[in-house]
Amino acid sequence: MDIRLKNINKVFGNYKALDDVSFEIEKGKLIGLLGPSGSGKTTILRILAGLEYQDSGDVYLDGVLVNELSASRRGIGFVFQSYGLFPYMTVYDNIAYGLKVQKKSKDYIKNRVSELLELVELPGLEKRYPSQLSGGQMQRIAFARALAPNPQLLLLDEPFAAIDAKVRKELRSWLREMITKIGITSIFVTHDQDEAVEVADEIIITNKGRIEQIGTPIELYKNPRTPFVAQFIGQSTVIGEYRKLKGFETLEEGFRAVIRPEFIKVYKYGAQKEHFSVLEEGIVRNAVFRGDCTEVTIEVKGNLLKTIRALDDEGVEIGEKVQLLLSRCYVFDDEKAYSVTNKGLDEADTFYI
Numbered sequence: 001m002d003i004r005l006k007n008i009n010k011v012f013g014n015y016k017a018l019d020d021v022s023f024e025i026e027k028g029k030l031i032g033l034l035g036p037s038g039s040g041k042t043t044i045l046r047i048l049a050g051l052e053y054q055d056s057g058d059v060y061l062d063g064v065l066v067n068e069l070s071a072s073r074r075g076i077g078f079v080f081q082s083y084g085l086f087p088y089m090t091v092y093d094n095i096a097y098g099l100k101v102q103k104k105s106k107d108y109i110k111n112r113v114s115e116l117l118e119l120v121e122l123p124g125l126e127k128r129y130p131s132q133l134s135g136g137q138m139q140r141i142a143f144a145r146a147l148a149p150n151p152q153l154l155l156l157d158e159p160f161a162a163i164d165a166k167v168r169k170e171l172r173s174w175l176r177e178m179i180t181k182i183g184i185t186s187i188f189v190t191h192d193q194d195e196a197v198e199v200a201d202e203i204i205i206t207n208k209g210r211i212e213q214i215g216t217p218i219e220l221y222k223n224p225r226t227p228f229v230a231q232f233i234g235q236s237t238v239i240g241e242y243r244k245l246k247g248f249e250t251l252e253e254g255f256r257a258v259i260r261p262e263f264i265k266v267y268k269y270g271a272q273k274e275h276f277s278v279l280e281e282g283i284v285r286n287a288v289f290r291g292d293c294t295e296v297t298i299e300v301k302g303n304l305l306k307t308i309r310a311l312d313d314e315g316v317e318i319g320e321k322v323q324l325l326l327s328r329c330y331v332f333d334d335e336k337a338y339s340v341t342n343k344g345l346d347e348a349d350t351f352y353i
């Protein structure tokens, strides 16, 4: 199912929850709706599903205007953060629920339930109750239940939020594989960037009821188009002025710069033999081991820059003097954001992700 939202507005009391929201989603895509708390993500899902109605604007599903269509007639499956399973029903009855509402035959339901249990890799659990399942299993069953009536669109509202970190990671890749396999258009809400970047084909970034930017994870990283996106995506250090960082001009009044760890290379003092004119000096102020890398904070001309050192890189110690090459940064004011490259480096020397 392809989706189009056109100029959607929604006010709760005197709070504008959605402000002129428009976007289109191609059939079969897995979309992450990413934004801070209260930015309108859930409201968008609920309006799409017909669980909430917009004050103005249009919702089209497969080119058909569905503003007046009730939730049950939109062909949409919903998976909630809190699983939404009926606690007093077995796994079988939970999955069968929507099919019984559709008055499917007993044989059809039996086959469909076992087919779905195979799909979510939990065969044999028909007789269990939700209380007898782990969080990850409950979410898989909730997924099976949402898919049972063959919806054309699947909406997932923070589907992993209630699940602990390790299982959450597994479920993410599982969901990605599952959705690719079924080929169903899906939108999931999250406020976790890593989750959105890892799972989604495209990300829609919401902020204060508006869409900030839509793009693939890599597009959002490489070309943030608004100040909000420049700061929100990726791990960044925001500095008020360049303080004459080598290779960059002084910032204009009202502009700030975002520097990401991936734009910086850190060298042991004296190890770098090129680009002397733009090599900066800094002092290591903090180093935190993150499991797969070390996050190192370095003070450079009064700015604390976050950098990453791979496990194979030679270690640095707190208080150590190091050298850095800063390849580029994003510059933004209240209205626009753009990328600036270090003037002392050739294109081939700039570090892109």
Ligand SMILES: Nc1ncnc2c1ncn2[C@@H]1O[C@H](COP(=O)(O)OP(=O)(O)OP(=O)(O)O)[C@@H](O)[C@H]1O
Binding pocket: 012, 013, 015, 017, 035, 036, 037, 038, 039, 040, 041, 042, 043, 044, 191
């Ligand atoms: N039924 C309602 N009545 C009044 N205000 C509401 C209602 N539903 C949502 N809101 C308000 O609208 C705004 C957007 O809410 P929404 O749940 O869409 O945000 P969200 O981005 O999903 O947030 P979160 O990540 O915290 O779930 C919030 O300020 C919320 O308090």
